[in-house]
Amino acid sequence: MTTTYDTIIIGAGPGGLATAYGLVAAQHILVIEGNLWGGTCPNFGCDPKKMLYGVVEAKRQTQRYAQSGLTGTPQVDWAALMKFKESYTAKVPKGTESGLTSAGIDHVHGQARLVDGHTVQVDAQQFTADHIVIATGARPTIPDIPGKEHFLTSTDFLALPQLLRRIGFVGAGYVAIELANIAVEAGAEVHVFQHNDRLLRGFPQSYTETLRDLLAEKGIHFHLNTQVQRLQATADGTITVETDTAAPLTLDAMFTAAGRRANLDNLGLDQLGIDVTAGGVVVDDHLRTTVPSVLAIGDAIAKSHPKLTPVSGLEGRYVAELLKGTTTAPISYPVIPHTVFAGPELAQVGVTLQQAQETPEGYLVRQQKVGQWYTYHRLKDDSAQVTTIQDRVTGQLVGAVVLAVNAEELVNDLTEVITNHKRPEEAFNWVPIYPSVASDLGYFYH
Numbered sequence: 001m002t003t004t005y006d007t008i009i010i011g012a013g014p015g016g017l018a019t020a021y022g023l024v025a026a027q028h029i030l031v032i033e034g035n036l037w038g039g040t041c042p043n044f045g046c047d048p049k050k051m052l053y054g055v056v057e058a059k060r061q062t063q064r065y066a067q068s069g070l071t072g073t074p075q076v077d078w079a080a081l082m083k084f085k086e087s088y089t090a091k092v093p094k095g096t097e098s099g100l101t102s103a104g105i106d107h108v109h110g111q112a113r114l115v116d117g118h119t120v121q122v123d124a125q126q127f128t129a130d131h132i133v134i135a136t137g138a139r140p141t142i143p144d145i146p147g148k149e150h151f152l153t154s155t156d157f158l159a160l161p162q163l164l165r166r167i168g169f170v171g172a173g174y175v176a177i178e179l180a181n182i183a184v185e186a187g188a189e190v191h192v193f194q195h196n197d198r199l200l201r202g203f204p205q206s207y208t209e210t211l212r213d214l215l216a217e218k219g220i221h222f223h224l225n226t227q228v229q230r231l232q233a234t235a236d237g238t239i240t241v242e243t244d245t246a247a248p249l250t251l252d253a254m255f256t257a258a259g260r261r262a263n264l265d266n267l268g269l270d271q272l273g274i275d276v277t278a279g280g281v282v283v284d285d286h287l288r289t290t291v292p293s294v295l296a297i298g299d300a301i302a303k304s305h306p307k308l309t310p311v312s313g314l315e316g317r318y319v320a321e322l323l324k325g326t327t328t329a330p331i332s333y334p335v336i337p338h339t340v341f342a343g344p345e346l347a348q349v350g351v352t353l354q355q356a357q358e359t360p361e362g363y364l365v366r367q368q369k370v371g372q373w374y375t376y377h378r379l380k381d382d383s384a385q386v387t388t389i390q391d392r393v394t395g396q397l398v399g400a401v402v403l404a405v406n407a408e409e410l411v412n413d414l415t416e417v418i419t420n421h422k423r424p425e426e427a428f429n430w431v432p433i434y435p436s437v438a439s440d441l442g443y444f445y446h
């Protein structure tokens, strides 16, 4: 039997759910999920990661205060930390599913496959709709080397029952740096293998080098310009890692953190003539694929914008408006801030430092070491740095980079100023709570 809907959404992560809740009042919709309701972010991404980060960062803050009134070094109890994480994650799938039920959204568990531009198959059932939204997210890339079956992933890391003694990561992007920081703070010996000398490409090199030094001081071993060539499992359960630069290393686990690729295998897209690249599904500026009745959003699409939870949510809400007919305009992206939670945090928004330095006639760049400012002195955050980028003509803030404890807060505030194109005199005609990160804003923005 075939059931007919207005829209079928494949994937119940932040993107698919945003479309579903945006459409439910106007349309008869179906959501299909093949794994855990809620998707990557709350089950094995942002949310559990930040719970672990919060605890290890509290330990680090205690150490920052070591000469300032706090004594003793707390220890991370990994088993208790995991229980804490599970106190949230264990409720996510059921909570997400009952949310769908309460909202009256039909939902089915299973792997979906497109039969044609209007028909989706899950096991033996077929569903048809005017539109189909692909919101299938992404999964870790496994480097194609001998022994690749021994790689673990970020999902495994976030569910480790015990902390392993010696841990390696391939890659030096968001996932590797954030998880390496958690592991080293929790007491593991940590190795990061990166095929070039660049951490966190996309952030300014001067900042990533400072962050690398801070992480190396914590004990992370960086193996830069190093190719991991082979993994071998040994009889005692350890992994021997062979590289092109040093003698083999014995570790208890090796994690891949070499990027993520869209979940598109077995969706049947090639038979339908839907274009796909290495980055994901090809979409136009209305998030339509090359088959007009099929749209795609979130981590599953090829895009220049960062693949982050709020971006999937924005695209999900946009597609809902488009399918309801309340907009016909192309999608418009605001400035998108991003942060690496690495203790301290490295965050950036807007015009990049590189863009600004390449156009000195257009931008005023102010780079400040703020470790001695009251806010950062109080946090004992000696290495704190802030760069602001202003438009030379209007004086408006257009970009910022921050390396600091709680950089997320400052960059969120700066994002608000940039997004609303406030002129300097408007931006700080306000009364913030003092002392706070926000009460410093006026000092960065003259």
Ligand SMILES: Cc1cc2nc3c(=O)[nH]c(=O)nc-3n(C[C@H](O)[C@H](O)[C@H](O)COP(=O)(O)OP(=O)(O)OC[C@H]3O[C@@H](n4cnc5c(N)ncnc54)[C@H](O)[C@@H]3O)c2cc1C
Pocket (backbone or CB within 6 Å): 010, 011, 012, 013, 014, 015, 016, 032, 033, 034, 035, 036, 037, 038, 039, 040, 041, 044, 045, 046, 047, 049, 110, 111, 112, 113, 135, 136, 137, 138, 154, 175, 263, 267, 297, 298, 299, 300, 307, 308, 309, 310, 312
């Ligand atoms: C370790 C880690 C940490 C992260 N930290 C952050 C962070 O701090 N901040 C941030 O903004 N972002 C972070 N991200 C990224 C964030 O998780 C993703 O950008 C976000 O989850 C993407 O949402 P989405 O809905 O596009 O895809 P997903 O959340 O991946 O959801 C897609 C869903 O589709 C389902 N699916 C796939 N194929 C099928 C199929 N054929 N049939 C049915 N269902 C299917 C999947 O099971 C999944 O549940 C992190 C990611 C990771 C891995």
Ligand SMILES: NC(=O)c1ccc[n+]([C@@H]2O[C@H](COP(=O)([O-])OP(=O)(O)OC[C@H]3O[C@@H](n4cnc5c(N)ncnc54)[C@H](O)[C@@H]3O)[C@@H](O)[C@H]2O)c1
Pocket (backbone or CB within 6 Å): 143, 144, 170, 171, 172, 173, 174, 175, 176, 178, 194, 195, 198, 199, 200, 201, 257, 258, 259, 260, 306, 307, 308, 338, 339, 340, 341
């Ligand atoms: N705080 C956050 O917002 C956050 C945290 C985690 C993940 N994410 C999202 O998830 C995405 C994926 O994160 P990621 O760290 O897996 O990817 P990434 O693209 O950030 O980094 C991948 C790293 O792997 C390296 N690499 C690529 N191919 C390789 C290979 N074959 N061998 C060895 N190294 C290789 C790259 O040089 C890079 O250092 C991020 O881009 C981001 O969109 C966001």
